[in-house]
Amino acid sequence: MTVDDLNQRFGIFEQVVFQAGQGGLSKININNQFATAEIYLLGGHVTAYQPHGQAPVLWMSDICQFQVGTPIRGGIPVIWPWFGPHPHDDDKPQHGFVRSMLWQVDNTEALADGQTCIALSLNDDVSTQAIWPHTFSLTLQITVGETLQVSLISTNRGDETLDGLGAALHTYFTVGDVAQIAIEGLTGRDYLSKVESYVRKTQQGAITFGSEVDRIYLDTTDVCLIRDPVLQRTMRVSKEGSQSTVVWNPWIDKAQAMADFPDDGYSGMVCVETTRAANDLYSLAPGQSHTLTQIVSVE
Numbered sequence: 001m002t003v004d005d006l007n008q009r010f011g012i013f014e015q016v017v018f019q020a021g022q023g024g025l026s027k028i029n030i031n032n033q034f035a036t037a038e039i040y041l042l043g044g045h046v047t048a049y050q051p052h053g054q055a056p057v058l059w060m061s062d063i064c065q066f067q068v069g070t071p072i073r074g075g076i077p078v079i080w081p082w083f084g085p086h087p088h089d090d091d092k093p094q095h096g097f098v099r100s101m102l103w104q105v106d107n108t109e110a111l112a113d114g115q116t117c118i119a120l121s122l123n124d125d126v127s128t129q130a131i132w133p134h135t136f137s138l139t140l141q142i143t144v145g146e147t148l149q150v151s152l153i154s155t156n157r158g159d160e161t162l163d164g165l166g167a168a169l170h171t172y173f174t175v176g177d178v179a180q181i182a183i184e185g186l187t188g189r190d191y192l193s194k195v196e197s198y199v200r201k202t203q204q205g206a207i208t209f210g211s212e213v214d215r216i217y218l219d220t221t222d223v224c225l226i227r228d229p230v231l232q233r234t235m236r237v238s239k240e241g242s243q244s245t246v247v248w249n250p251w252i253d254k255a256q257a258m259a260d261f262p263d264d265g266y267s268g269m270v271c272v273e274t275t276r277a278a279n280d281l282y283s284l285a286p287g288q289s290h291t292l293t294q295i296v297s298v299e
């Protein structure tokens with residue numbers, strides 16, 4: 001569908017407008033009484049969310065690619081059907097394949113309470129089957145208001161159970177200076193530290209940053225609070241359908257090693273990711289669905 005077709009069928013006057021974005025890719029601009037937001041059909045990727053009067057909530061790389069087949073760096077990458085490297089095939093893309101594919105628009109709605117709801121979907125086809133030989137459907141429900149709520153609904157459309165599924169809403173948050181923030185809510189939780197060969201440790205106090213941090217927190221349904229003294233705000237990250245949370249900042253060396261990540265970009269971002277990872281993988285019986293939800297708000 002062209003942008004004109006999309007506006008004809010799904011546009012909502014001044015509230016939901018489709019445009020050709022970077023790389024000529026179709027994107028959705030959302031503007032309502034609460035906030036503005038931006039979503040690319042590539043990856044079903046929320047690339048911006050900004051409550052009126054607030055600084056941007058989501059961090060985006062200013063040197064990332066916008067082309068089908070390449071993940072967008074920043075915003076909320078949708079990770080499925082595995083988190084991290086493929087469990088036994090290094091030739092398969094890290095973090096699954098759905099963030100590199102074009103999703104379709106299923107519905108747009110101006111809710112009575114003033115929020116805006118967008119539904120996107122991705123179903124298996126010959127290209128996904130070539131990577132992962134299973135039948136599935138994904139729906140992404142994005143609700144933009146005083147909060148940003150994103151739900152990934154995965155459904156097994158095949159006739160065999162899918163085991164060992166991983167997923168994430170891999171959210172990049174804007175912060176004033178990562179060296180000055182603290183993330184509360186995970187005190188006392190065990191985590192696997194990727195930068196220390198996945199050694200298991202227990203979180204003591206709030207999470208602070210002075211080097212690369214890449215941790216999978218285990219057995220947690222906790223709300224995370226990102227305390228930002230520079231931007232003088234707290235970002236609240238709550239979730240449903242997940243018992244694991246990933247916290248990541250690449251710091252200096254890893255930032256320099258990523259071609260689509262500005263060398264100094266690490267200081268203005270942190271990832272708090274709502275995941276199904278590590279000991280939190282899931283299965284779907286034929287016809288069964290799972291919903292993974294992240295809710296973000298600014299205090």
Ligand code: TA6
Nearest residue numbers: 084094095170194214246248273
């Ligand atoms: O979620 C943290 C992480 O797994 C890090 O290890 C790092 O690889 C990050 O994801 C980004 O991965 P990407 O494939 O998007 O470059």
